[in-house]
Amino acid sequence: MKKRIIFIIGLLLRMAGSGLRAQDATEIIRKAEEKFRGVKSSQSEMTMTIVRPTWTRTISLKSWSKGSDYALILVTAPARDKGTVFLKVKKEVWNWMPSIDRTIKLPPSMMSQSWMGSDFTNDDLVRENTLSEDYEHKLLGEEVIDGYECYKIELTPKEGAAVVWGKILMWISKKEYLQLKAEFYDEDGYLVNVMKGSNVKELGGRLLPTRLEMIPVEEEGHKTIMEYHNIVFDQPISDRFFTVQNMKRVR
Template sequence: MKKIHALKILIITFVMISPLGIQAQQDLSAREIVQKADENMRGKTSAAEIDIQIIRPTWKREMRMKAWSKGDDYSMILVKSPAKEKGTAFLKRMKEVWNWVPSIERTIKLPPSMMSQSWMGTDFTNDDLVKEASTVQDYEHRILGKEEINGKETYKIEMIPKPDAAIVWEKVIIWIDTEEFLQLKAEFYDEDGELVNVMNSGEIKILGGRKVTSKIEMIPVDKPGYKTLIIYKDIVFDKDINDSFFTTRNMKQLK
């Protein structure tokens, strides 16, 4: 299995999308397309109010959280409910990821080996939420062609982790809208080439003054009836956030 992760940039002018060598529309490279999609949902900075629903065959659980990000280097997540997990926080600062657990008043540094584990019982991994890895810098990208997803033409792009990247997936395939560069689907494959998770994104809305996919669902393919929903309720983009906000000291004080 490929071990552990990192983060983003450098531009390729052309990329081959088939043995015939068809160019991407407007000569965009696969890397540039992925970068545009990433910037659409991230901005220079972002602050988002998010609901999470964990759905199982016999029960359903909901959480509410707030998340902040600044470029690729900084992100913070605060769990606001339910009461049992309220105040739990996750911090990514450069290459380090930390977890504050208020019930035991302890800050835990997460090793790279934990990034592939479930985030708080959801179908997302720690890395999916905290984004230790960069979809731009930590992968090699190749356009496989174009396909229609929910009535929209998309670029189908294969992402292979770089040898030195700390990524558990053998490959990831993503579908990005050719007009608005919104990621609409992703498939995650393990080291045996088996499909593990499918992520669908939809309910396109204007939030924070830009068009985004406001609902994301992660579905494990070998667990019928299992899925996790992430629903963006509000996002503020490009408001200044000082680097000092993203510290282990501050994660204990978030409200």
């Protein structure tokens, strides 16, 4: 009888410990997401450089986000793409293309496609899916990345979640919750992309990796670099800013 009680207590402790680890992993992911988008809102200016074996292309961007439901990205250069806008409202995404005077609603099937010819996906930029809400989280251990002690966390899709990736591994620094590395796997478990965060410095009053490199593992000489130049966090933004009508007016 005593052995049975000890066994049951041990089992309950293991179950409680497992739940605590999952909860901790989810909290780590949530804090890492908030580093870039803020608790309430964020406004950013950045450049994206698409690198290929025979050419390089740079795109200048402005972005606005409010919580996890609203996001808007404006292309400010080069001239041929200037004025292009991507808008996310909850789970719906639109693209305004001034060159053809047309607004397109993007279906979920397009979220895994390349964003303007880069190695980032549409979902990477507008975040139709959120890492903290659409994935289960498991703390695998701790590793050192570029001198930073990091949590290593596995993300797998929640049942019924229409997400892009079959699995994500993330390395997040223990002190500042910096996203320093991520590996993206398809539904069959094959590694597709590796993202690396670097050039950590203060922007918007907080430490951030201001340079993100997305590298497709099977395409030699291909990568896309996202560099953040300015970020303002938690300034008031009206919900009315994130409308299809405003896509044509935003500057």
